[in-house]
Amino acid sequence: MGLDITWAVDWVRRSAQVVSDHRIELITLDREIGDGDHGENMDRGFQAVLPKLDDLHAGSTPGDVLKLVATTLISTVGGAAGPLYGTAYLKAAVAAGDSVSLDGEAIAGILTAARDGIVLRGKAEPGDKTMVDAWTPAVDAATAAAADGADALGALEAAASAAWEGAAATEPLVARKGRASYLGERSAGHRDPGAESSALLLQAAADAAAASAGA
Amino acid sequence: MATAGKVGVVFVSHSQQIAAGLVDLARQMAPTATLTAAGGTDDGRIGTSFDLVSAAITDADAGEGVAVLCDLGSAILTAETALDFLDDEVRERVRIIDAPLVEGGVAAAVAAESGDGLDAVVAAAESARGGAEPVGAAADATVGTDAAGSGGSAASGYSRSITLVNADGLHARPAAELVKLASGFAQKVTVNGTDAKSLLGIMSLGLTKGATVEIASADPDGRVAVEAIAELAESGFGEA
Numbered sequence: 001m002g003l004d005i006t007w008a009v010d011w012v013r014r015s016a017q018v019v020s021d022h023r024i025e026l027i028t029l030d031r032e033i034g035d036g037d038h039g040e041n042m043d044r045g046f047q048a049v050l051p052k053l054d055d056l057h058a059g060s061t062p063g064d065v066l067k068l069v070a071t072t073l074i075s076t077v078g079g080a081a082g083p084l085y086g087t088a089y090l091k092a093a094v095a096a097g098d099s100v101s102l103d104g105e106a107i108a109g110i111l112t113a114a115r116d117g118i119v120l121r122g123k124a125e126p127g128d129k130t131m132v133d134a135w136t137p138a139v140d141a142a143t144a145a146a147a148d149g150a151d152a153l154g155a156l157e158a159a160a161s162a163a164w165e166g167a168a169a170t171e172p173l174v175a176r177k178g179r180a181s182y183l184g185e186r187s188a189g190h191r192d193p194g195a196e197s198s199a200l201l202l203q204a205a206a207d208a209a210a211a212s213a214g215a
Numbered sequence: 216m217a218t219a220g221k222v223g224v225v226f227v228s229h230s231q232q233i234a235a236g237l238v239d240l241a242r243q244m245a246p247t248a249t250l251t252a253a254g255g256t257d258d259g260r261i262g263t264s265f266d267l268v269s270a271a272i273t274d275a276d277a278g279e280g281v282a283v284l285c286d287l288g289s290a291i292l293t294a295e296t297a298l299d300f301l302d303d304e305v306r307e308r309v310r311i312i313d314a315p316l317v318e319g320g321v322a323a324a325v326a327a328e329s330g331d332g333l334d335a336v337v338a339a340a341e342s343a344r345g346g347a348e349p350v351g352a353a354a355d356a357t358v359g360t361d362a363a364g365s366g367g368s369a370a371s372g373y374s375r376s377i378t379l380v381n382a383d384g385l386h387a388r389p390a391a392e393l394v395k396l397a398s399g400f401a402q403k404v405t406v407n408g409t410d411a412k413s414l415l416g417i418m419s420l421g422l423t424k425g426a427t428v429e430i431a432s433a434d435p436d437g438r439v440a441v442e443a444i445a446e447l448a449e450s451g452f453g454e455a
Contacts, residue, residue, distance in 0.1 A: 037262065074296055078262030080289030083296040086265075121292055178288060 002101030003152045007212045008062035009053055012069060014204035016046035022200055029193035033180040037079050038193040045077040045085075063096035066110075080178060081194060084118050084131065091117030104146035104155040108139070111159055111202075115139045122177060129173040129180060129187060131194035137162040138202055153213050156206040163202040167195040222327040222336045223249040223275025226320055227268055227285040227294050231255035237316065241324035244391035248327040251275045263293040272297060272309055280308040280333030282340060284320045310337050318343035322414050325391050329398055343415050373438040374431030375445045381454040384423035389452035393417060396447055400440035404432045411444060 019026075019042045026039030049072045056064060066089045074086030095113035099106060115135040124130040141162035142155040150158065168191065175187040178194070217223050224241065228234040234254025241250050253271035256262040268283075275281045285291045294311050301309065310333065312319060319340035326339035379385060385393070397404050397411035407429055409416040422428060428448060430441050 035261075041262070074265045076257075078256040078260070078264060080292050082263075082265065083289070083292035086296060087299075121295065 002103045003062065003107070003209055003212060004101050005056075005060055005062055005065065007102075007152075007208050008065035009056070010208040010211060011205045012046070012049055012053060012065060014208050015201050016050050018200050018204050019043050019046050019197065022197075026193050026197055029191055029196055032190045033175065033183055033187045034193060035079070035179050038081060038197065041077045041079045041081055042085075042197055045073040045082065048072050048076040061096065061098055061100055062102055063093045063098065066090075066093035066096055080122070081197070084122050084194070087117040087121040088114040088135075089117075091120075102152055104142075104150045104152050107152045107155040107159075108142040108146040111135075111139050111142050111155075124177040127173060128177040129170050129175040129192045129195075130177050131192070131198045133170045133173070133192065134163040134166040134195040134198035134202070137166040138198075153206070153209040156202070156209045160199065160203040160206040163195075163199040167191060167199040170195045217249040217275055217277035218247055219277050220279060221248050221277060221330060222279045222323075222333050223251065223272075223277060223281045224320065224323045224327050224336070225251050225253060225268070225271045225275050225281060225283045226316070227263060227271070227283060227290045228252075228254040228316070229261050229263055229286055229290060231259055233286065233316075237320050240317070241321050243388055244321060245324035245328035248324055249275045249277065250324055250327075263290045265293055265297055268293050268297045269300065272301070276305065276309070278308070280310070280336070282323045282327070282333065282336045283309060283311045284314060284316050284323065284340065285311065286316050308333060312337055312340045313344070314340040315343050318415055321387070325394065325414050329395055339414070342413060372431065372433040372435060373441050374429055375441050376427055376429045377445050377449050379422055379424055379426045379428055379448060381451040382424055383454065384426065385417060385420060385428075385448075387418060389448075389454070390414060390417045392452055393444060393447060396444055397440065400437070400443070402432050402434035402437035402440050404430060404437055404440045404444060406430055406444070 023039040023043045026042060027036055030036045030038035049069050052068055052072060070086045070089035070093060074082050092110045092114040095110045118132060118135060124132045126132055126136045138159040142159040145155045145158035170192040172188055174185055175181045180187040226234045226237040231254035234252035238250045238252045251271040251274045253267040257264045257266060272281055283294050285294050298306050298309055322343050323336050323340035326336040391414060394412055394414045394417055404411040406417055407420055409420055430444050432441050
């Protein structure tokens, strides 16, 4: 079955919840190799999205929700994550178009557009120890799952699982982009906070899809 | 309001104080150009704000173009995102410049003040990127000749040596005045071997009071420019 506006709204609510729950963890990760504001910035951004969900008009699509998240994060997050996630959600919204229901292939397309948006904005490559290291395996896994006939839930579960592995795999890397790159070799041994928050958000998408499927 | 006919310069920093301070600093040498600051987040914390950057660009735009200088990485990301949201017609005349924030920003502001077009303002800022080279030329100033105050014809063109009289030497403001004057002439003029139209080059000569300064032009028509610059320098730039 496809994922609709209910899933999209639930994804945002779960994202806000999970970012809030992991606020301290993200701050701690970021303090080790960055400027320590990632958890606070992400929390502020998603908390700002929540009240705006009530303003969505009847007949809104998943794409409308993604666009709302994009513009809100861009305006409220303040760190690099604002433009990066903002661009990701914006490109995802464009990929979602006017669709009212998203199947596995559409989900893979949306995740690909989001990842491409992050790369476009941040110009990071896989292995640079950034959120791209969570997104790229997630996109690859979702695309492969969809090609094998997985539905939207299957594609998101594959993406979330690969994103977690990708986030964990950033630990030994030396940062080549972002604030952590100033640390050079000293950035090795710490997980990238952007990759961690990416995995959290993709997990929230999969959880929302599972709830949607069970409903 | 953006100053009509001039390129605007936007300073984007994670810190509200740095951005505001840069405007103050550049303002000394660019009293009428539009210089805007977008520092910190909406609520004054460290970070960058899409809304503040967007507003600063709009405020700086008089239709002649806007040069945007940024500090750390995410300031550039925010500025790029702000550009994405501009109308195509406006975006075409807004440039994010990869240049040192302080030196590049001052150079851009001086160029904007002189009425330079966007390309020239961008070039002025970018000239700050490689660092100025004329360390050797600065050393020559102390070697100098005994011909201070005398004028004469070099092998080709014209040169004149003077002694700096103002207490603080060729610091930012007089350097900017000198560059502005030199920029008004078509001929190439050098100050101790450094291009007189390069603010950073002139400032990095580090010339202090008493230094001998050779103003020269290889151009046969450069005499007027050399004399004008020499007179400005000998006047002490209006300083004690």
